[in-house]
Amino acid sequence: MNLHASSPAAPLGIVMGACPVRLWGMSGTERARRILLKTGVSEVADAVRGDAPCLLLRADWVVDPALLGLLRAEPPGVALTVRRADGCETVLAAHLSAADAAAVCADVSTLPPGVRAITCAAAAPIYLPALRKRLVPVVMPLTAETVSAAEKVTFGGAYKGVTDIVTKYLWPWPARQATRWCAERGITPNAVTLAGLLLTVCVPFLFAHGWFAAGLAAAWLMTFLDTVDGKLARCTLTYTPFGNVFDHAIDLISPPFWWWAWHVGCRAAGIAYPLPEAALAAVVGGYVVLRLQEGAFKRLFGMHIHVWRRFDSLFRLVVARRNPILLILSVSAILGAPGWGMAATAAWTVISVAVHATQMSQALIARRVRPIVSWMAE
Structure with a gap:
């Protein structure tokens, strides 16, 4: 498919058929409707009307929203x-003229002349920059027997591919259970984010009073909810620009206050460690520098610094961001040496800044020879 082509006008969305089977708290019919709306249709109607092009989607199949986005980018046709078990082809989704859409709605097993068919068997992995991953699009029937499998694969599709070690390896299973629980009860992603915000405010208060165990418990619960809210938004197709800003603003602003409060708590408890003021400056100042480096890389090269090469993606697992630092501080608290945790965090932050500076320099040099492209998009 040509990812750069685009239709001149928003098509009309049409859900083909109906499906009462529920996935992530919504019926197959409602899920198809939400996918169409997120793909940019003018509205979702029950049938073809007028001569506007149409974007069609089956309700009784789980079709990855990314595939609808690609169809939407194609000219109608x-x-x-x-391929069904009986060997016949059936249409799952399509971007068609009004006349062709009416014909397909009447008979999903027959394509009008001139319509190009793309079979799911030929689907290749898609690079999704927003999720920093390669995705093999999900296409499977939605029945009572396949709900569990559909939940698993759609949740995996909503997960970022390049992230920290905790989010990537520790949170997936419990986050999927929490996401299902929230979806079935109609809890919104913004409500989860708000709960995370309340915990975010509690953490520095607890750290500053030297209550490190309680502060760490609140911090880890906040990071867990930070994983759940995004997955809930993508799985239930309820993500919004406001929700994205709300979530990321908390992530961006809160860490320096947490680390400052840890330093204050150490001083209040009379816990000594080498060069405490310098360590605080390195941790807080280094966090700001790391964010500026990431922003500069994205502006210069049009992508995140952690998706350029395989090494860069691996380094994202442990770079001095919130969760890896929480791991360091948690280990230090367990060992009864929270001050040394701050010192270790300072050292790792300085190393991370140096690695980012090296990555930036290497990219500037490499760009002289050829364009910088993510290894996942090559």
Whole structure:
């Protein structure tokens, strides 16, 4: 598919069929409707009307929203099909003229002449910059027997590919259970983010009073909710620009206050460690520098610094950001040496800044030879 092509006008969205089976707290019919709306249709109607192009989606199949985005980017005249057990092709989704859409709605097993079919068997992994991952699009029937499998694969598709070690390896299973629980009860992503915000405010208060165990418990719960809210938004197709800003603003602003409060708590408890003021400056100042480096890289090269090469993606697992630092501080608290945790955090932050500076320099040099492209997009 040509990812750079675009239709001149927003198509009309049409959900083909109906499906009462629930996935992430919504029926297959409602899920298809939300996908169409997120893909940029003018509205979702029950049938073809007028001569506007149409974006069609089956309700009784789990079709990855990324595939709908690709169909939407194509000129009308393309359909996504799958081969049934009886050997016949059936249409799962399509971007068609009004006349062709009416014909497909009447008979999903027959494509009008001139419509290009793309079979699911030929689907290749798609690079999604927003999630920093390669995604093999999900295409599977939605039935009572497949709900569990569909939940697993759609949740995996909503997860970022390049992230920290805790989010990548520790949170997936419990986050999927929490996401399902929230979705089935109609809890919104912004409500989860708000709960995370309340914990975010509690953490520095607890740290500053030297209550490190309680502060760490609140901090880890906040980071868990920070994983859940994004997955809940993507799985239930309820993400919004406000929700994105709300979530990321908390992530961006809170860490320096946490680390400052840890330093204050150490001083209040009379806990000594080498060069405490210098360590605080390195941790807080280094965090700001790391963020500025990441922003500069994205502005210069049009992508995150952690998706350029495989090494860069691996380094994201442990770079001196919130969760890896929490790991360091947690280990130091368990060992009864919270001051040394601050010192170790300072050292790792300085190392991370140096690694980022090296990555930036290497990218500037490499760009002289050829354009900088993510290894996942090559």
